[in-house]
Amino acid sequence: MKSRLFILLILLLADVVRAQNNVEMADRLREEGKIYVIVLIILIVLGGLFTYLFLLDRKIKRLEDRLK
């Protein structure tokens, strides 16, 4: 009886470990390489936004210079 319970426990534990390894992730998206499309799109948005911020910074600098 005790050994049966022990085996059941081992099986249950093995199942928990297996479930952790089989966690669903976006593996296909990575295999197909389409993830790079997302990365590029985000980088373009980020680049555009910071270019805008730099231009705004320059504009304010010019105003400061005019007031000096």
Add this chain to the structure above:
Amino acid sequence: MKTWLKVAAVIILVYVHIAGLLMEVPRLAILNETIRALYFHVPMWFGMVLLYAASVAYSIRYLRTQNPDDDHRSEAFAHTGTAFGLLGVFTGMLWASYTWGSPWHGDPKQNGAAIALLVYLAYFVLRGSVENPEQRARLSAVYNVFAFAAMIPLIFIIPRLTSSMHPGSGGNPGFNAYDLDSRMRLVFYPAVAAWFIVGLWIASLRFRIKKISEKINEQEFA
């Protein structure tokens, strides 16, 4: 603010977005791929707290020096901090709706953050309702000290005392080997630093615009 610091922040953020999307992350049930939200959601809150800290430091300085520049700097930091906080709330709601089941869970961390933001919104209401600039600066500096003192327990202490699903609260480990492993730290900490610098940068733009408008006012009255 030095230009190289701004450029460095932008370069770090490019790295953060590439590594944040492509690098390996722990495979965890329920969280799945959304664990990557940590790189983008949490730096908003860190940025907010750091910007509010800068704001309260300038408020205290104002009370000592009575220099209007300190008041304007304090306002600019609080304003940028609030923008970061709102982004933190919205990204958190989106993340929560997929991992906790609904966008607003009444979780103590969520409620605390919302109350903290309301406390700071009242700071701007107070500023807007006082005409006299010296009075406005003094009142809002004192209020800012209380707002900061309320924000810390609302976000960092109360959620830890009660049960909360948010990592870092109510017995849930925050920076623990299980949910922030060493690979994730390599992306997370640079993200926090870079977003904080961007926050300082935006606040400095706001302060400089204020300074320009003050100068124009002076010239008009002269």
